Amino acid sequence: MNKQITIPLTxxxxxxxxxxxxxxxxxxxxxxxxxxxxxLDFEKLDYISSAGLRVILRLKKTWNDLTVENVxxxxxxxxEMTGFTEMMTVRKAYRVVxxxxxxxxxxxxxxxxxxxxxxxxxxxxxxxxxxAEIMHEREVARLALILGVPTAISxxxxxxxxxxGSVFExxxxxxxxxxxxxxxxxxxxxxxxxxxxxxxxxxxxxPEGKLPPIKERSLRRIERMKDTLPDGLGDKLLxxxxxxxxxxxxxxxxxxxxxxxxxxxEVLLIDMDTLSVGHPIFELQHMYNAYVGYxxxxxxxxxxxxxxxxxxARRFWRDTLAGYLGAxxxxxxxxxxEKVRCLSYAGLIEGIDRHSSGDxxxxxxxxxxxESRLIELLKRTDSLTFDVTPEGESDPDALDVEATVPNLDSxxxxxxxxxxxxxxxxxxxxxxxxxxxxxxxxxxxYAYAPEIGRATVRVSVADDPLTVSITFIxxxxxxxxxxxxxxxxxxxxxxxxxxxxxxxxxxxxxxDVIYEYKDGQNILTLSKRL
Amino acid sequence: xxQIKKTVQNxxxxxxxxxxxxxxxxxxxxxAIREATATxxxxxxDLSELEYISSAGLRVLLAAQKALSVRGKMTVRRANETxxxxxxxxxxxxxxxxxx
Numbered sequence: 001m002n003k004q005i006t007i008p009l010t011x012x013x014x015x016x017x018x019x020x021x022x023x024x025x026x027x028x029x030x031x032x033x034x035x036x037x038x039x040l041d042f043e044k045l046d047y048i049s050s051a052g053l054r055v056i057l058r059l060k061k062t063w064n065d066l067t068v069e070n071v072x073x074x075x076x077x078x079x080e081m082t083g084f085t086e087m088m089t090v091r092k093a094y095r096v097v098x099x100x101x102x103x104x105x106x107x108x109x110x111x112x113x114x115x116x117x118x119x120x121x122x123x124x125x126x127x128x129x130x131x132a133e134i135m136h137e138r139e140v141a142r143l144a145l146i147l148g149v150p151t152a153i154s155x156x157x158x159x160x161x162x163x164x165g166s167v168f169e170x171x172x173x174x175x176x177x178x179x180x181x182x183x184x185x186x187x188x189x190x191x192x193x194x195x196x197x198x199x200x201x202x203x204x205x206x207p208e209g210k211l212p213p214i215k216e217r218s219l220r221r222i223e224r225m226k227d228t229l230p231d232g233l234g235d236k237l238l239x240x241x242x243x244x245x246x247x248x249x250x251x252x253x254x255x256x257x258x259x260x261x262x263x264x265x266e267v268l269l270i271d272m273d274t275l276s277v278g279h280p281i282f283e284l285q286h287m288y289n290a291y292v293g294y295x296x297x298x299x300x301x302x303x304x305x306x307x308x309x310x311x312x313a314r315r316f317w318r319d320t321l322a323g324y325l326g327a328x329x330x331x332x333x334x335x336x337x338e339k340v341r342c343l344s345y346a347g348l349i350e351g352i353d354r355h356s357s358g359d360x361x362x363x364x365x366x367x368x369x370x371e372s373r374l375i376e377l378l379k380r381t382d383s384l385t386f387d388v389t390p391e392g393e394s395d396p397d398a399l400d401v402e403a404t405v406p407n408l409d410s411x412x413x414x415x416x417x418x419x420x421x422x423x424x425x426x427x428x429x430x431x432x433x434x435x436x437x438x439x440x441x442x443x444x445x446y447a448y449a450p451e452i453g454r455a456t457v458r459v460s461v462a463d464d465p466l467t468v469s470i471t472f473i474x475x476x477x478x479x480x481x482x483x484x485x486x487x488x489x490x491x492x493x494x495x496x497x498x499x500x501x502x503x504x505x506x507x508x509x510x511x512d513v514i515y516e517y518k519d520g521q522n523i524l525t526l527s528k529r530l
Numbered sequence: 531x532x533q534i535k536k537t538v539q540n541x542x543x544x545x546x547x548x549x550x551x552x553x554x555x556x557x558x559x560x561x562a563i564r565e566a567t568a569t570x571x572x573x574x575x576d577l578s579e580l581e582y583i584s585s586a587g588l589r590v591l592l593a594a595q596k597a598l599s600v601r602g603k604m605t606v607r608r609a610n611e612t613x614x615x616x617x618x619x620x621x622x623x624x625x626x627x628x629x630x
Contacts, residue, residue: 493595
């Protein structure tokens with residue numbers, strides 16, 4: 001790593017004092033290697049004229065890795081106009097937000113969430129590397145949204161005191177923790193929505209390399225603690241964990257009731273920084289800890305953390321696990337729970353070995369309890385694997401694919417298989433294929449550009465009169481293709497524009513084309529009577 | 531799937547695409563037309579074996595028609611009923627030189 005040096009500039013720099021300012025800067029850079037990263041902090045700079053800009057250009061000649069930060073919007077405009085923004089890294093000043101006296105609506109390990117006004121909240125970060133963390137979380141949340149997770153995306157990064165925060169628009173948002181604590185009649189609603197969201201996330205296939213595998217994280221923790229277990233049980237645990245199949249499905253990684261909120265009538269997932277891919281057992285591992293494992297020695301911990309009683313926490317865990325597994329049979333639920341707990345305790349033990357709570361006696365007692373339970377479980381467990389069928393896979397009439405042009409063939413094949421089954425005449429089949437191509441290619445090219453997202457294609461055939469309906473669902477930018485005006489098909493070749501024909505033909509060929517935007521989804525349904 | 535047969539007769543290139551001219555195969559057709567018209571100013575598209583055409587295919591035909599109307603001639607012949615209907619609906623019957 002090269003040396004990093006920051007130099008603050010103040011007041012005005014114009015032709016009267018530019019030479020002077022340059023001397024002062026050079027004095028601070030004396031002996032600093034040309035390969036160093038030099039940052040000029042413009043926070044206290046009110047004005048800079050072209051004479052001042054020339055000073056910066058001269059600095060850039062010696063110190064090529066030059067950054068200008070905390071630039072006010074006025075000065076930013078000057079820098080943009082003069083082309084400076086293309087020559088060097090220029091970072092705008094962040095808006096300053098004060099959270100003094102604001103209601104704290106959430107508190108996590110890394111910071112607090114404050115409501116700054118009726119519609120907006122700011123999430124603050126404790127650690128020094130807050131900016132990198134904010135950027136990471138923004139990126140992950142964006143990816144999640146594109147892949148179909150309803151989540152809140154921060155629209156601004158601001159300065160909060162000495163650190164940074166990200167601002168979200170969250171109208172009347174209430175976490176499930178608050179709902180469970182304050183509105184007992186919402187219990188069933190919370191269980192149902194929580195399970196639904198979990199199944200929804202776990203059904204999402206993530207493009208390779210976009211999210212880290214959660215299994216690695218668990219394996220590392222087991223490796224660090226396994227030798228504290230007797231009789232080779234640690235090695236047994238590690239072997240069983242390694243045998244859990246890899247998966248490219250999404251998991252949240254910290255899925256508990258503080259991270260799922262009801263905003264208006266929409267359920268959103270928040271706190272996306274732990275988003276990963278992997279087998280659902282790793283999701284359940286962290287869930288068990290949030291409701292039960294972490295507070296097994298001292299049940300009051302869960303009340304402090306979630307705001308509701310240990311009884312509610314345990315019941316919520318059992319009910320959501322049963323709902324997720326689709327199992328009514330206690331035996332099946334217990335079987336999975338035992339596998340989950342093996343990983344849960346291993347994680348807890350590794351955690352308490354690294355971070356003491358400050359109360360050594362209590363830590364030791366807590367650890368001993370977890371360890372004894374883990375040992376009991378490991379003695380009678382031979383595999384951590386179990387099967388879950390994520391939602392969306394079981395429906396033979398729906399195809400969920402990455403919306404990319406090369407997938408056109410599989411979409412057309414899928415639709416044709418249904419048309420053949422309905423004895424669709426060849427001509428109608430060609431026409432339906434055409435409409436399917438036009439719509440799918442449109443989604444592939446525009447819905448998520450420049451990113452890649454997913455689309456669902458659902459086919460249904462109704463009798464009397466025999467009608468085929470094909471529904472396309474994507475979570476890309478809202479777009480109503482029916483609003484596009486028809487191309488003028490009477491123009492000559494020279495006057496004709498390329499484009500707009502696809503949707504036009506679709507409308508001509510199909511009997512009905514209906515568009516609707518609902519729950520963040522573009523839903524386009526085409527139907528044709530056969 | 532699209533297969534394109536090419537023949538040249540009296541400085542006229544004849545392209546006979548067989549199969550589906552869609553988003554995935556349109557670039558192949560475009561390339562075949564570009565190649566054929568590099569040496570021949572007259573182009574005949576024999577569509578008797580073309581089963582399917584989407585807007586991506588129409589775009590290729592329109593671009594070829596525009597290019598050749600200036601420096602040559604493009605003729606389309608023997609399109610089947612489905613393809614002819616698409617030409618009809620989109621007004622391509624008036625744009626293209628369709629041989630009856």
